[in-house]
Amino acid sequence: MLQSIPLEYYLIISAVIFIIGSIGVITRRNAIIIFMSIELMLNAVNLTLVSFSSFLGDVSGQIFVFFVMSVAAAEAAIGLAIILALFRSKQTIYVDEVNLLKW
């Protein structure tokens, strides 16, 4: 069952998701799209952890995925609150139009 797909395939899928997410973080300007790309990267790391954990036969890796998910939920709440506060004060969520700290 599990062995019919080698471990490397899962790892390559997660690497490709991570790379797509990092392209999004680098090239997009919209803060919410950047946010979604960060979620993609977190998902890729979770997929790596789960595939290692399953092929090792040890559930400890899935505990770490659980903690990563809880931190991701906290990050989503805080991040969207910051984006909303930003939109309220600057009327934009494009990260290159927010240059208060630029000199």
Added chain:
Amino acid sequence: MNWYNIVFYLFALIVLVSAAGVVFSRKMMYAAFSLLFTFFGVAGLYVLLNADFIAVTQIMVYIGGILILIIFGVMLTSKFTDLEIKSGTTGTVQYVLAGISTIIVAAALIIMYLNVDWVQNPVPELESTVKPIGILLMTKYFLAFQVAAILLLLAFIGAAKIARRK
């Protein structure tokens, strides 16, 4: 080519195509719905990896929580005068540089994944992972579990404080 392989390739295709849709789509709502398919596809891959607890947690936390928050964020941060909620990108130079650097990282990762001889134990037959995860959370990782609970509480209080009108 048995059913397991067919389902694996189907989920892999869904995940990769919709992940590309998140990053490259012009409209923000399309990106949010692509993210929905990505989360479902990753949950399916978790099921194929015998991680049932994590798959259900993925659907509940990511789709039921984070994705709804993101869609609310898209709704609340769009100007209602323009119905086409679009999002811009950077110039070509940034695209080229980002492409080159990410391709280098991707090549390094994939070459490493294919060349390392990973430790793999013989997998026991299908059984639920809920019970061992619950036992580990209540014994070995109990402190981390409680700290995660406090972190979530603080995050939600902070989010309410930041997002509130003055």
